[in-house]
Amino acid sequence: MSNFYDKLCPFYHLIFEDLDASIEKQGSQLSAIIESNWSQHQTVLDVSCGIGTQAIGLSKYGYRVTASDLSANEVERAKQEAQQREQTNILFSVCDMRTAFGHHGGNFDIVISCDNSIPHLLTDDDILSALQQMYFCLKPGGGCLITIRDYDQEQxxxxxxxxPYGKAKIENGKRYVAxxxxxxxxxxxxxxxxxxYMIEEDLNCKEVVTHAMHSRYYAIGSEKLIRLMQNAGFENVIRLDESFYQPVFIGTRPLT
Ligand SMILES: C[S@@+](CC[C@H](N)C(=O)[O-])C[C@H]1O[C@@H](n2cnc3c(N)ncnc32)[C@H](O)[C@@H]1O
Known part of the structure; x- marks a missing residue:
């Protein structure tokens, strides 16, 4: 699976209409959700940071962010994206979220996994083990925030x-269609x-190259994800709609 993202990495920004706008908007929306649900919120652990969309966004909003991902190429790119945006305090590393506690330790205020990362884990046991690791990474009272595609609405x-992904993008004399x-x-x-499929057309010589990247997803529904979050130990688990471009699932590690 990390192979999929390692290959996608150089094209990743092309699937956003505007990466900077997404970083800004997602940082603002996630920050608003965090502020309204948890009182103490300075440190954030992102266990599937990709090229840094949410990690950089939240760092811009003043959070102290630690971020990791399974894909080494994406983590390398996330470091560069953060540097380009002067967010140099984010601690990046490579880690499988199923071993997040062993790798990062505990006591974070907030732990996040956004943009349909959890459904890359293909069994309930694997998802539960990632959620348990996220739970242990939190201090008591800390908040877990997950966003996934709304599989309840999918055929x-x-x-x-x-x-298709929105519009084609033009960059350095090439057109990209995803x-x-x-x-x-x-x-x-x-x-x-x-x-x-990332279709790349050279607009001068009209040569076309198609990059095909393969992965697999578990189309997990809301009810199942909520149950697994509860089984991992989270309380007050709910689904929030309309505060982000995907449904958001939040839960809190109990105080005792
Ligand atoms: C759709 S991307 C989202 C990345 C980032 N959150 C964003 O919105 O830009 C899904 C991410 O999940 C990561 N991922 C998948 N399985 C993982 C695992 N077991 N541990 C850590 N990261 C994982 C992938 O490498 C990929 O970066």
Whole structure:
């Protein structure tokens, strides 16, 4: 799976309409959710930071951010993106979120995993183990915040389902068009193979190269994720809509 993101890494910004605008907007929205749900909130651990979208956004809002991801290439790029935006205090490292507590230790105020990272874990046991690690990374009273695609609203069957990413992007004389293709597992309708096609056209010589990256997702529904968060020990677990571009799931590590 890290291979998918290692390959996507140089193109990652191209799937955003405007990476800087997303960093700013997501930082502001996540900060508002954090402020209204938890009273103490200075330190944030992002266990699936990718190229740093939320980590950089929250750092700009004054949080002390520690960030990790399974993909070494993305972590390297996240460091560069943070430097370019003068957010040099973020501590970046490579880590599988299923070992987050062993790697980062505990006592964080907030732990996050955003933009559909959790569904890369393909079994309930794996998701539970990541959630338990997130729980142990928190101080008592600390908050967990997860965002995933709204699988309750998705058609969970079929193959060759095409989902384009907004507009094409032009960069350095090349046009980039990104598409997702989903192929559901037709036995259980819970998992799907995912191919991201990045089509790159040189606008001078018209040569076209297509990069295809493969991964797999668990189309986990809200009810199941909420139950797993509760099983991991979180209390007051709820789904929030309309405060972010994806549904947000929050829970709190009990004080005792
Ligand atoms: C869609 S990306 C989101 C990245 C980032 N949060 C963002 O919004 O830009 C999903 C991320 O989950 C990471 N990921 C998947 N499985 C992981 C795991 N077991 N531990 C840590 N990161 C993981 C991937 O490497 C990828 O960076």
């Amino acid at each position: 969970r069957c079929g193959k060759n389902i095409v989902k 598409l997702q293709v989903w192929d559901f597992d037709e036995q259980h309708f819970q998992h799907y193979d995912f191919t991201l």
